[in-house]
Amino acid sequence: MTKITAAITAVGKYIPEDVLTNEMLEKLVDTNDEWITSRTGIKERRILKGEGRGSSYMAIKAAQQLIKKKKLDPKEIDLVIVATATPDMQAASTAVYTATQIGAINAFGFDLEAACSSFLYGMSVAARYIESGKYKKVLLIGADKCSSMIDYTDRATCIIFGDGAGAVLFEPNEEGLGLQDEILRSDGAGREFLKVKTGGSMYPTTKEALDNKENFVRQDGKTVFKNAVFNMADVTVKILEKNNLTNEDVTWLAAHQANKRIIEATGKRINLDSSKVMMNIEKYGNTTSATLPLLLADYEDQLKKGDTIIFAAFGGGFTWGSIYFKWAYNS
Ligand code: UT7
Numbered sequence: 001m002t003k004i005t006a007a008i009t010a011v012g013k014y015i016p017e018d019v020l021t022n023e024m025l026e027k028l029v030d031t032n033d034e035w036i037t038s039r040t041g042i043k044e045r046r047i048l049k050g051e052g053r054g055s056s057y058m059a060i061k062a063a064q065q066l067i068k069k070k071k072l073d074p075k076e077i078d079l080v081i082v083a084t085a086t087p088d089m090q091a092a093s094t095a096v097y098t099a100t101q102i103g104a105i106n107a108f109g110f111d112l113e114a115a116c117s118s119f120l121y122g123m124s125v126a127a128r129y130i131e132s133g134k135y136k137k138v139l140l141i142g143a144d145k146c147s148s149m150i151d152y153t154d155r156a157t158c159i160i161f162g163d164g165a166g167a168v169l170f171e172p173n174e175e176g177l178g179l180q181d182e183i184l185r186s187d188g189a190g191r192e193f194l195k196v197k198t199g200g201s202m203y204p205t206t207k208e209a210l211d212n213k214e215n216f217v218r219q220d221g222k223t224v225f226k227n228a229v230f231n232m233a234d235v236t237v238k239i240l241e242k243n244n245l246t247n248e249d250v251t252w253l254a255a256h257q258a259n260k261r262i263i264e265a266t267g268k269r270i271n272l273d274s275s276k277v278m279m280n281i282e283k284y285g286n287t288t289s290a291t292l293p294l295l296l297a298d299y300e301d302q303l304k305k306g307d308t309i310i311f312a313a314f315g316g317g318f319t320w321g322s323i324y325f326k327w328a329y330n331s
Contacts, residue, residue, distance in 0.1 A: 006127035006138075007178030007328035010169040012066025013297035014058045015284060016048040020162070029155035036159045041260025045162025045285030047147045054088035058165035059098045059143035062293070066139075066167045067102065074102050078135040080109035081126060083118035083142045083289040085316070086149060087111050090199075098141065107139075115194070116256050116315025118142065118289040119166075120184070123311065123323055126170040127179040138170040142289035149196050151216035160258070161217075162285035166293020177306070177328040181243055183235045183321055190227065190318030194219040219316075228262045228314040233269035235322040236312045240270060243324050247271045249308055251327075252299070256313035257281040257291040266312055288315070303327045 021044040022033040036042055048058060059082050067074055080102075082095035095109035114121045119142035126138040143165035152158045170178075198214035199205050205215060232255065240246070247270050255263045260281055267277040278295045287294060292311060296303075303309075307327040314320040 002174045003176070004131055004133055004172045004174065005176055005178040006130035006170045007173035008168045008296070009171045009328060010066050010070035010072070011293060011296045011300055012062045012064070012069060012167040013165065013294055014061035014065065015164045015294070016046045016058065018047045018049050019044050020047050022159070025159055028152050029158060031155045031159055039261070040160060041281045042159065042285045043282045046164055048145050048163040054094070054148070055082070055084050055086050055143040055145045055165070056088045056094045056098050056101070058145065058163065059094065059141045059167070060101045062143065062165040062167040063098065063102045063139060063141055066169060070169060072169070074104045075106050077104040077107045077137045077139050079129055079138045080104055080107050081112055081122050081138065081140045082109070083112045083122040083140065084144055085113055085115050085118060085288050086144045086146060087113070094143070104139070114315065114319045115317050116258060116286070116288050116291070117313045117317070117319035117321060119292045120256070120311060120313040120321050120323060121319070123179060124182050124184060130170050130172050136172060139167060140170060141165060141167040142291070142293045144288035144290055146286070146288055149215070149217045151213055154216065154218070156221055157217055157219060160286045162287050164284050164287040164290040164294055166290050166297050168293050168296060173328055177326045180324040180326060181239060182323045183239050183242070185231070185235065185321055186317055186319045188317065190316065193223045194316035225259065225262065227318055228258060229265045231318070231320045232256070232262065232312045232314040233266045235320060236266050236270055236310060239310060239322040239324050245308070245324070250276065250310055251307035252303070252309045253277045254292055254295045254309050254311045256315065257284070257295070258286045258314070262314070300331050303331065305330050
């Protein structure tokens with residue numbers, strides 16, 4: 001029997017219209033365009049505005065773009081996974097609402113939360129459902145309204161994050177294309193260094209917590225940076241070694257867009273020419289779960305059937321990993 005692999009067969013994206021530039025941030029906090037650009041590579045990010053709009057608003061739009069491009073009947077979708085660190089609300093799945101809104105009435109759905117590694121882990125999960133042979137169409141969406149957890153008086157965080165969503169469709173492939181191998185890791189000691197303290201079950205929201213602005217994300221940037229550089233590069237080297245690949249076998253590096261210096265360090269560690277390192281952080285900032293599918297959407301025109309893509313991510317938790325992938329179509 002032919003081995004079934006899990007391939008990506010379509011992508012879609014949505015980014016909100018409102019732009020927050022470095023110059024606009026200069027008016028909110030003590031920062032400047034030169035500092036932000038040289039330290040992070042970010043020039044602007046998108047912000048989702050509008051009463052009652054959460055991550056599902058963007059997830060739905062990204063999925064609808066994919067459905068239209070692929071001419072897909074949403075009733076054929078078996079499963080909708082929304083990778084997100086900013087679900088619409090607690091106890092009610094963003095994925096389930098998204099599935100219903102896009103007409104995926106025969107699908108089941110769930111959210112997957114692993115901070116900035118949510119989409120990477122989601123790729124692994126989506127692939128297992130396809131490889132099982134039981135499911136034929138799995139829609140994986142990375143969507144985050146990061147602005148909902150940002151304190152726009154905190155220059156350590158407000159310059160980094162933006163909002164957006166990207167969607168990919170996983171389908172069975174019999175040519176050996178799609179997900180080849182993965183190394184996924186985590187370390188719970190990392191949660192002290194990047195978190196939103198209040199609003200979960202441990203510290204439910206109180207007036208005092210809100211007064212202390214504990215409902216916003218806080219990070220020890222230096223510690224996260226050091227761990228991200230080391231661990232993302234480490235798993236990227238390891239996935240190549242494990243699969244007997246050299247840098248010449250790699251067509252693209254698709255790394256989580258948190259900081260241009262972290263992405264470049266990962267590329268350098270495997271001696272990859274910078275032209276092979278996907279980069280769009282300058283336009284969107286760090287969109288958490290959406291960075292990897294937004295890269296695929298922005299580079300889709302340049303991707304060719306058989307291209308080798310190495311995915312890598314690092315995020316809060318800590319969570320990190322790398323995936324060895326073969327692209328399945330020419331657009
Ligand atoms: O998505 C996964 C999770 N997140 C990440 O991967 C992010 C990882 N961390 C980073 O990207 C970087 O650590 C930051 C971009 C957050 C900060 O860059 P850095 O090079 O690590 O700067 P720093 O925190 O070491 O600060 C250097 C200086 C400090 O001044 P002094 O103490 O040297 O006088 C800061 O106070 O820059 C100052 N600074 C700023 N200056 C202007 C910190 N933030 C800003 C700012 N504008 N926004």
